[in-house]
Amino acid sequence: MKKLTLEMLAKMADVGVATVDRVLNERGGVSPATARKVLQAARQSGLKRVLPEAYNHPWQIEVILSANGSFFFRQLAADFSHIADGLGYRRLTLHRTFIPESQPETLARHLEACSRTRDGIMVFAQDYPAIHEALALCKARGVPVITLVTDLPDAPRLCHVGINQLQAGRTAGLMMGKMLATPGEVIMVSGRFDYRAHRQRIEGFRQVMQQRFPHLRLREALAGQDDRALISGLLERHLAGAENVVGLYNTGMGNTEVSRALARHQLAGACLYITHELYSLTRTLLTQDVLSLTIDQNARQHAQLATDILLRYLESGDAPDTYVTGNVDFRLVTPENQH
Structure with a gap:
């Protein structure tokens, strides 16, 4: 029998050779569904090597925030990174992008690009036709999106995370x-x-x-x-x-x-x-x-809730309530309780 090559296995699974290599060597960056196809093809073909028992796919998560330089968004970005570090690189890979608020078309194009490469997206976005279209494309491609801080109720999104x-x-x-x-x-x-x-x-x-x-x-x-x-x-x-x-x-x-x-x-x-x-x-x-x-607004709670909600949805299909699940409590601070 001819020796099974990566090219042959890729053809059987209808994926690229690089994808087969990433799955067999557990390098991540491949969706669970695609990984299962590769592993199934490998088992059916009798590939003589130890196959991963369970494919640990680090979720590719995109966080898109404002580039306006305000304290809130700097803190929110830092909180997302801290939470991702705590979860570990085998659980998720966090990608952060900052886009000026004056460039909604740039944000729309970035959302479209992310819909091809990311498992989930969390975004701070304005009401703009091109952004709504990009979010519809994300949904069509099965990529869940969570809106942060400011909502887009007429756009297709998994839920909203923020204060009222x-x-x-x-x-x-x-x-x-x-x-x-x-x-x-x-x-x-x-x-x-x-x-x-x-x-x-x-x-x-x-x-x-x-x-x-x-x-x-x-x-x-x-x-x-x-x-x-x-x-x-x-x-x-x-x-x-x-x-x-x-x-x-x-x-x-x-x-x-x-x-x-x-x-x-x-x-x-x-x-x-x-x-x-x-x-x-x-x-x-x-x-x-x-x-x-x-x-x-409590930036840390935004980051924690959004990450938890998205991972639960990706890993178990647990669909959140649009507003209740992601509700963040705001705090009134006076000179007497600021510390």
């Missing part, structure tokens, strides 16, 4: 209204409107303020677009002509610019200021009594 952003905005509005007894104006600074998270934060904040605190007048939200220079310019124009600004709510980046603008207009500590995330700057602003309250 509308609830976070409503909580900020409640705290603002309860803490301000005197009438005056409240300024809202929003991150990018093409991200559902920022729209929901503004919507929730506005709902509560208008429903419960008529003594406070809301200005139209300033579209800061997570652009520091733009935020600084918008605040300068709006604060220069303001007579009675008593509150400011910032949903996204730009806390350095906000605090500097308040200081320039003698409003630091006098204007009730609420923002998101707890990190070195917001800790300092809390200590200095410039910042009244911050709403922290």
Whole structure:
């Protein structure tokens, strides 16, 4: 009988020679279904070598995050890496990609590429037609996707992992209204409107303020677009002509610019200021009594939940509840409980 070669085995399993080599030598990077085909062909052909008892496929997982340089995404990326390291290289291989928020087409193309090479994807993505199309392609190819932080409810995804952003905005509005007894104006600074998270934060904040605190007048939200220079310019124009600004709510980046603008207009500590995330700057602003309250999203819980959910689905087919399974609890941090 002719000696069985890798080329012959690859033809029997209808895969490439490199795939056969990876399976037989347990190098990973091959889906479980393909690995089973190769091993079955090897057994049926009577290949004279020790075959893997169970093929340990390290799942190829892609995490796509914003490249905006904010503390939250830097911390989230670090938390994903730490969790992956703890699980070990035989369990999963984590690939991290950072894409600027101003490049949705780049993100869409990257999602399409990942649908050919990854077992699962976790992504921070905006509402954009090309991204929805790319997510539909991922589903068609059997690649589960988890949305992180900001959801895309009309797109095909396995589930969403994040805080309730509308609830976070409503909580900020409640705290603002309860803490301000005197009438005056409240300024809202929003991150990018093409991200559902920022729209929901503004919507929730506005709902509560208008429903419960008529003594406070809301200005139209300033579209800061997570652009520091733009935020600084918008605040300068709006604060220069303001007579009675008593509150400011910032949903996204730009806390350095906000605090500097308040200081320039003698409003630091006098204007009730609420923002998101707890990190070195917001800790300092809390200590200095410039910042009244911050709403922290808990990056570590995002990373842990998303990883656990995706692995359970890949390994046992355990389908999560779209929102309940991935719900993350946010935390209110004041100068008294920041440590």
